[in-house]
Amino acid sequence: MSAPAADRIVFADVSKFYGEVLGVNRIDLEIGPGITSLVGPNGSGKSTLMNLMAGLLRPTEGRIELLGSDLGRPEEVYRLVGYCTQFDSYPRGITGWDFVHLYLRLHGWPRAAAAERAARAIERVGMAAAAGRRIAGYSKGMKQRIKLAQAIAHEPRVLILDEPLNGLDPLARAEALELFRAEAAAGKHVILSSHVLHEVDELSDRVVLVHGGYVVAEGAIEGVREEMAAERPLQVMVRCSHPGRLAARLFAEDHVVEAQLDADKGGLRVRTENAERFYLLLNRLAAEGAVEIEQVLPADDDVQSVYRYLISGQAQGAS
Amino acid sequence: MAGATERPLAGAAERPLAGAVAPGPELPAGLALWTRQVGAMIGLEVRKTFLRLRALPVIVVALLPIVLLLLRLLAHSVRGADPMPAGTMASAFTLIYQLFFVRLVVFFGCFGIFTYLVRGEMAERSLHFYLLAPIRREVFLAGKFVAGCLAAGTLFAASLLVQLGLAFLPQATAGGAAYLLRGPGLGQAAAYLGVTLLAVVGYGALFLAVGLWVRNPMIPAALLLGWEWINFLLPPVLQKLSVIHHLQSLCPLPVPRGPFALPADPTPPFLAVPGVLLLAAALLWLAVVRVRRLEITYASE
Numbered sequence: 001m002s003a004p005a006a007d008r009i010v011f012a013d014v015s016k017f018y019g020e021v022l023g024v025n026r027i028d029l030e031i032g033p034g035i036t037s038l039v040g041p042n043g044s045g046k047s048t049l050m051n052l053m054a055g056l057l058r059p060t061e062g063r064i065e066l067l068g069s070d071l072g073r074p075e076e077v078y079r080l081v082g083y084c085t086q087f088d089s090y091p092r093g094i095t096g097w098d099f100v101h102l103y104l105r106l107h108g109w110p111r112a113a114a115a116e117r118a119a120r121a122i123e124r125v126g127m128a129a130a131a132g133r134r135i136a137g138y139s140k141g142m143k144q145r146i147k148l149a150q151a152i153a154h155e156p157r158v159l160i161l162d163e164p165l166n167g168l169d170p171l172a173r174a175e176a177l178e179l180f181r182a183e184a185a186a187g188k189h190v191i192l193s194s195h196v197l198h199e200v201d202e203l204s205d206r207v208v209l210v211h212g213g214y215v216v217a218e219g220a221i222e223g224v225r226e227e228m229a230a231e232r233p234l235q236v237m238v239r240c241s242h243p244g245r246l247a248a249r250l251f252a253e254d255h256v257v258e259a260q261l262d263a264d265k266g267g268l269r270v271r272t273e274n275a276e277r278f279y280l281l282l283n284r285l286a287a288e289g290a291v292e293i294e295q296v297l298p299a300d301d302d303v304q305s306v307y308r309y310l311i312s313g314q315a316q317g318a319s
Numbered sequence: 320m321a322g323a324t325e326r327p328l329a330g331a332a333e334r335p336l337a338g339a340v341a342p343g344p345e346l347p348a349g350l351a352l353w354t355r356q357v358g359a360m361i362g363l364e365v366r367k368t369f370l371r372l373r374a375l376p377v378i379v380v381a382l383l384p385i386v387l388l389l390l391r392l393l394a395h396s397v398r399g400a401d402p403m404p405a406g407t408m409a410s411a412f413t414l415i416y417q418l419f420f421v422r423l424v425v426f427f428g429c430f431g432i433f434t435y436l437v438r439g440e441m442a443e444r445s446l447h448f449y450l451l452a453p454i455r456r457e458v459f460l461a462g463k464f465v466a467g468c469l470a471a472g473t474l475f476a477a478s479l480l481v482q483l484g485l486a487f488l489p490q491a492t493a494g495g496a497a498y499l500l501r502g503p504g505l506g507q508a509a510a511y512l513g514v515t516l517l518a519v520v521g522y523g524a525l526f527l528a529v530g531l532w533v534r535n536p537m538i539p540a541a542l543l544l545g546w547e548w549i550n551f552l553l554p555p556v557l558q559k560l561s562v563i564h565h566l567q568s569l570c571p572l573p574v575p576r577g578p579f580a581l582p583a584d585p586t587p588p589f590l591a592v593p594g595v596l597l598l599a600a601a602l603l604w605l606a607v608v609r610v611r612r613l614e615i616t617y618a619s620e
Contacts, residue, residue: 018616056447056615078453085451087615089444092367099448105359106452108352 360462
């Protein structure tokens with residue numbers, strides 16, 4: 001069941017061009033609550049999508065709705081949205097505390113209430129000790145954290161986080177991921193972009209794969225894989241007792257595209273267009289005693305593999 | 320691949336909404352909210368723009384007439400010359416004020432302050448700090464303009480008062496103190512102060528709009544400076560299409576206009592003051608039109 005439009009971020013046939021240069025093209029996308037990751041290489045259009053959804057850019061064509069709000073009304077939109085941008089520039093001379101506190105003052109909070117909220121947000125990102133220092137002297141990771149504090153300080157329903165894990169040390173990363181999970185668990189929309197794919201793989205409720213200004217796939221990670229299966233074979237690693245025998249048997253099946261023995265002769269890598277038929281066959285062969293199965297692993301169920309598949313497919317299509 | 324197939328999240332519909340921060344007793348609406356937002360902006364602008372090193376060139380420009388008058392005072396003392404009569408000093412001062420202070424100091428000072436307010440932040444890639452806050456764009460612009468006016472008004476008014484003090488010191492001007500504090504000088508000083516503040520509003524609005532519409536404000540600023548400078552050579556109708564004509568009309572004493580000047584009647588105060596304010600309002604409206612459509616595309620700035 002889809003959530004109501006007032007609880008979704010909707011892109012309807014959205015394109016953005018910077019003069020002659022394509023930002024994103026013909027984007028149809030709906031984002032509900034939970035963690036959604038935009039995945040793609042640099043220049044793929046992730047930041048453009050985020051800036052569009054945050055109202056910092058206007059679409060050249062198409063329509064965007066954010067929880068039913070008109071993006072042309074910043075006084076409404078930015079009460080709903082917290083945006084941790086990729087821009088690493090700040091008003092001159094201000095401290096981390098000022099950055100968050102003044103932002104809340106711009107929201108209209110009285111000084112004391114703004115201070116209380118700023119302190120809470122800064123505490124959540126572990127920057128309380130450094131908040132009194134000027135941002136210009138912060139490390140990359142500290143800048144990321146103070147931006148994150150600013151984004152969450154007014155308790156928005158939508159958190160847009162452009163490469164939020166950049167520059168964070170492992171501990172800070174883990175804390176940030178925990179924070180994202182907590183925000184999502186509270187029913188918020190958490191949209192983040194990253195090219196550190198294994199992180200978003202485990203974190204995300206859904207992924208949006210972006211390449212060359214286009215959304216090439218979208219959905220839950222397993223769903224994206226299934227969506228691809230009709231066009232692209234599933235790759236499975238099988239460790240078994242007689243890989244050669246298994247390969248010969250598999251080649252007789254029309255859905256098996258490739259079966260390649262491992263270098264150590266202890267298994268094989270199979271590519272099939274029909275995962276269900278493949279697994280049935282494998283079970284039958286094991287039951288018949290033709291092979292003894294040690295391990296079966298989907299070789300490409302993580303975002304990285306899916307993404308590699310998609311992008312390589314696009315490149316082949318283009319050449 | 321077609322992609323973009325909708326796949327609802329498991330349990331998404333069941334999750335409770337966190338809810339936005341609804342404006343409550345602590346978050347007022349309407350004018351009260353805008354006043355608070357503008358107040359916050361002014362505080363930030365004054366700190367980050369005017370109390371920093373980048374304000375130094377504007378402060379130096381504002382100090383130039385003071386330096387000029389100090390040098391005059393020094394030369395006077397060294398030569399041991401008699402103090403100048405107050406009336407003569409008043410005529411000399413209006414020359415300095417109209418030809419140097421308003422035309423150059425206030426003009427370039429406002430250029431430095433008001434073009435930076437938005438265009439400078441685009442160049443420094445920090446404008447998104449404001450544009451990500453829930454502020455109406457009109458209120459954002461009003462906050463910037465008021466902050467600029469406060470800073471420029473304070474700076475140039477202070478400069479003017481020091482200039483008057485130096486010009487009418489008893490060592491430089493015979494009966495200067497009496498002229499300034501109890502004679503016609505007091506009214507003249509008030510008029511100069513009013514003209515200065517009006518110039519800040521007029522030139523401020525002009526440069527704020529220019530900074531928003533034009534990527535490189537130096538070119539239009541140079542053209543405007545030329546227009547204001549050749550103003551006295553233009554036909555009377557065209558003379559009235561300048562800020563300086565209206566400002567000079569409000570000055571208490573006239574300046575000699577030279578043999579090539581075309582005579583134009585000064586605009587009466589009841590037209591000159593609203594005229595400059597209306598011009599400022601029109602320019603601010605143009606700035607609002609632009610700021611409403613403003614996007615954050617730093618790469619193209």
